Amino acid sequence: MTVDPASASLREVKDRLRGLLRDELVLAPADAEARAQLERARGPDGRVDLRSLDLRVLPWALEGLGKEQVRALAVFKHLWQRGVSDLSEVQTVSRSTMNALAARSRLGALAPAGRIDSDDGTTKFLWQLHDGHHIESVLIPDEDRPGSNPNRYTLCVSTQVGCAMACSFCLTGDLGLKRNLSAAEIALQPLLVQQQMPGGRRLTNIVMMGMGEPLHNFDNVVTALRIMLDEDGLNFSHRRVTVSTVGLVPRLRQLVDTLPVNIAVSLNATTEEQRRLVMPITRRYSMTELMDCCRTLPIQSTKRITFEYVMMAGFNDSMDDAARLAALMTDVPAKINLIPYNENPDRDIRRPSPETVRSFQAYLAERGFNVTVRATRGVDVSAACGQLGKAAQRMVERLPPLETEPS
Numbered sequence: 434m435t436v437d438p439a440s441a442s443l444r445e446v447k448d449r450l451r452g453l454l455r456d457e458l459v460l461a462p463a464d465a466e467a468r469a470q471l472e473r474a475r476g477p478d479g480r481v482d483l484r485s486l487d488l489r490v491l492p493w494a495l496e497g498l499g500k501e502q503v504r505a506l507a508v509f510k511h512l513w514q515r516g517v518s519d520l521s522e523v524q525t526v527s528r529s530t531m532n533a534l535a536a537r538s539r540l541g542a543l544a545p546a547g548r549i550d551s552d553d554g555t556t557k558f559l560w561q562l563h564d565g566h567h568i569e570s571v572l573i574p575d576e577d578r579p580g581s582n583p584n585r586y587t588l589c590v591s592t593q594v595g596c597a598m599a600c601s602f603c604l605t606g607d608l609g610l611k612r613n614l615s616a617a618e619i620a621l622q623p624l625l626v627q628q629q630m631p632g633g634r635r636l637t638n639i640v641m642m643g644m645g646e647p648l649h650n651f652d653n654v655v656t657a658l659r660i661m662l663d664e665d666g667l668n669f670s671h672r673r674v675t676v677s678t679v680g681l682v683p684r685l686r687q688l689v690d691t692l693p694v695n696i697a698v699s700l701n702a703t704t705e706e707q708r709r710l711v712m713p714i715t716r717r718y719s720m721t722e723l724m725d726c727c728r729t730l731p732i733q734s735t736k737r738i739t740f741e742y743v744m745m746a747g748f749n750d751s752m753d754d755a756a757r758l759a760a761l762m763t764d765v766p767a768k769i770n771l772i773p774y775n776e777n778p779d780r781d782i783r784r785p786s787p788e789t790v791r792s793f794q795a796y797l798a799e800r801g802f803n804v805t806v807r808a809t810r811g812v813d814v815s816a817a818c819g820q821l822g823k824a825a826q827r828m829v830e831r832l833p834p835l836e837t838e839p840s
């Protein structure tokens with residue numbers, strides 16, 4: 434991984450703060466990346482959303498107030514570790530400083546709009562955004578199977594309202610792209626779900642596989658990831674955070690150069706023609722280009738790229754497909770996740786039989802591949818893979834209201 438000089442200096446600042454709290458730290462001039470992040474966080478009224486800034490950039494939002502680095506760290510911890518929703522709750526910084534900061538800033542928010550629990554333990558959370566749009570997150574406890582971890586809770590996070598990628602099997606794609614989520618709207622999903630988990634249970638894993646193509650909202654996703662990974666933020670291990678993509682090749686390489694998160698590639702086909710039929714992005718970045726990129730990504734030797742393969746009966750589930758998939762994976766540090774299609778009334782796509790899925794999996798396993806079949810979760814609440822976002826507006830009307838007040 435490329436070492437980010439900004440992160441290195443941040444580490445230095447934190448070390449100094451922990452040992453030398455009285456030391457005055459001078460704010461260096463904002464670099465281009467920091468200025469760009471500040472501009473993305475700025476609303477039409479000129480106020481900056483503090484929740485859309487990572488800790489390397491937050492000090493510049495306090496510029497001119499003095500001791501910016503020290504105070505930024507205090508604000509960041511209150512926002513992401515204590516989950517405060519009002520700057521007046523930051524008690525370790527003087528009231529006058531917080532008042533001055535409040536006058537020039539705002540805090541991005543997600544209003545809980547409802548939740549619905551599936552019979553299999555999956556929970557779908559619906560959030561309303563400030564402009565009336567809705568997004569969803571799905572909480573998935575580890576499967577009830579031998580070897581499962583009862584303490585593992587994964588949150589599937591959305592990164593856009595709708596999606597521009599138009600994958601033919603996916604209902605979210607029907608919505609088209611409405612808008613990108615801000616960094617705050619992305620990072621708040623795990624924070625707010627965590628606050629609703631009972632009995633000291635904790636979210637352990639994040640997957641960016643909800644509504645949207647994460648790399649199509651690259652800058653905000655990277656800022657949200659920095660907040661999630663920061664030990665003074667949401668403090669997730671990079672080993673437990675996965676970003677899924679249809680294969681925006683230049684952005685994929687840029688992400689791996691920027692952060693050490695896990696990568697999942699939504700593949701779903703074994704020939705260029707077949708993939709073009711279901712994933713229009715293949716016309717922009719061919720499957721050959723995508724696989725060449727995956728072969729040369731500088732990922733850590735302990736990591737593998739997960740290839741998601743939605744199996745559709747009579748389309749990509751033959752043994753010829755299995756053989757081509759094995760060939761595509763040559764020299765790639767790959768893990769293959771087979772996802773039997775979730776049938777729904779909006780698509781004339783059939784789910785392969787269990788025997789077909791088993792044979793496909795066995796073919797790959799016999800050739801030494803790490804291959805799993807994803808258990809279907811949350812179908813009864815339309816939270817399964819490819820079902821997010823469908824008729825979200827109508828869901829608002831039928832979901833039971835949450836007890837929690839909107840933040």
Ligand code: SF4
Nearest residue numbers: 596598600603606645
């Ligand atoms: S599968 Fe993912 S990238 Fe494709 S349309 Fe659906 S949300 Fe977008």
